[in-house]
Structures are given as C-alpha cells and as structure tokens.
Amino acid sequence: MNLKEIYSELLSNIGFSANEIQQNWNDLEKSYSAKSRHYHNLTHLKEMIVSFEIYRDQLQKPNEILFSIFYHDFIYSASKKDNELKSAEYALAILTKNHTLNKQLVFDIICATQQHQHNSIEDINWLIDFDLKILAKDWNDYKIYFEQIRKEYRIYPDFLYKPGRAKALKHFLENEFIFQTDEFRGLYEEKARANIEKEILLLT
Structure with a gap:
C-alpha cells in the first residue's frame, strides 16, 4: 500500500490541486517522520488505513x-496535553470553503x-477502534x-513514566x-485487556 497515493487520491477527490497535494504531503511526511516519533509515525497511519479499507x-x-x-497525530509532543486539539486545528486550517469535507466532523x-x-x-467509534x-x-x-x-x-524517568503509563492503561x-x-x-x-493487564504488571 502506497500511503502517498492514497493521500493524493483523497485530496484530489475533495478539491485540492496537484501542487497543494504535493506540498501538504511533504508537510505530513516531515511531521510523521520526526526522529522523536517511534510509534506515532507513518507506520501507525498505514495500520489504521488497513482497518479503514476493511x-x-x-x-x-x-x-x-x-x-x-x-491528521489525527499531525501534532505530537509527549510533553503536551493538547496534541489532538492542535492536530484538529491544523487539519481545519488546510481546508478551505472549496473542499468538500464536513469540517466540524473532521x-x-x-x-x-x-x-x-x-x-x-x-463513524467516530470506528476511527477510535482503528x-x-x-x-x-x-x-x-504489543x-x-x-x-x-x-x-x-x-x-521522563521511570519513576514518573511508569505510574503515569499504568494509570492511563488502568483507565x-x-x-x-x-x-x-x-x-x-x-x-x-479480550486480547486487548489481557495485553494491558500484562503490561501493567511489568510497570509495577
């Protein structure tokens, strides 16, 4: 699966020009390929799109x-709490009145x-599951x-990270x-719960 082709086809279908598509792709690829991204990267997008296609x-x-x-992880900093909001704002910023998407839904x-x-x-429940x-x-x-x-x-050192991660998993x-x-x-x-329980044991 070629991520750029899927992206380009989508943007073309909703009203972006070829030049805009190339520029936006360059920005997207750069963001998701940052050295700090070990999980929230292009591979994560590919895996979500496999589910989307199914x-x-x-x-x-x-x-x-x-x-x-x-765009859901376009902005991602481990030290920030507003990544999703900032990503949503960025996604809206590149959409104009000429683009055929429901901006509020995005x-x-x-x-x-x-x-x-x-x-x-x-639809939102499906994306959360993906x-x-x-x-x-x-x-x-896992x-x-x-x-x-x-x-x-x-x-973050272990004494901060481990309790924080365990709390998030317990949630x-x-x-x-x-x-x-x-x-x-x-x-x-069932499988997800078993994995999470096992990871929590490793954190404590």
Whole structure:
C-alpha cells in the first residue's frame, strides 16, 4: 500500500490541486517522520488505513474518516496535553470553503482520539477502534508498541513514566469496553485487556 497515493487520491477527490497535494504531503511526511516519533509515525497511519479499507463500507463519511486518520497525530509532543486539539486545528486550517469535507466532523473526529470514549456518531467509534487496534496485537508486537511509546516519553524517568503509563492503561480497563464498535469488541476486546493487564504488571 502506497500511503502517498492514497493521500493524493483523497485530496484530489475533495478539491485540492496537484501542487497543494504535493506540498501538504511533504508537510505530513516531515511531521510523521520526526526522529522523536517511534510509534506515532507513518507506520501507525498505514495500520489504521488497513482497518479503514476493511470497514470502509460501514462508514457514513469515509472521506472525513480517512482525512482524519492522516491528521489525527499531525501534532505530537509527549510533553503536551493538547496534541489532538492542535492536530484538529491544523487539519481545519488546510481546508478551505472549496473542499468538500464536513469540517466540524473532521474536528470532532480528531479531538475524539484524545479520550477514546464512545461517541454518538458511529463513524467516530470506528476511527477510535482503528486507532486502538494495536492493543490487541500478539504479545511480541504489543511489546514492540509499548517499547516505542516508552521511547517517545524518554524525557521522563521511570519513576514518573511508569505510574503515569499504568494509570492511563488502568483507565482503559475501568471502562466497560475498550473498543467502541460491536465488531472490534467481538474480535479484540479480550486480547486487548489481557495485553494491558500484562503490561501493567511489568510497570509495577
């Protein structure tokens, strides 16, 4: 799968010129390829788009979802709490009145990736699940994931990082469900909970 081709086709379909597409792609690639990004990078986008392609027919607004996938982690700093809001604002900033996307929906979708809570808009629930599917990987892949996250937070020593990470993980377990769609709950809920519980044990 060629990420740039998928991106270019999407932007062309919603009204961007070839020059705008190339410039925006360059900005996107640069952002997601920063040295500080060990997990929230282009590979993460690719994995989300694999899920998007599988479940595209379930989505009411596939273009908004796909655009939001590309921009949901555009701004990412481990020391900041407003990455999602800043990413949503950036995504809106490159959309003009000539572009055929529901801008409010794009904004809401990207902001929803901060809390990963159930939403009344089903498309948002799908995107949240695409974002969290990593939690249900086989243990070796899950281990690579949490090691990558640790590298992104390397500015924090273990005595700060470990309790913070454990708290965030416990938050997932305290919810009735990790995943927001019936499809993902059936396929991945059990595996994700087992992985999270195992990681918490390693952190304590």
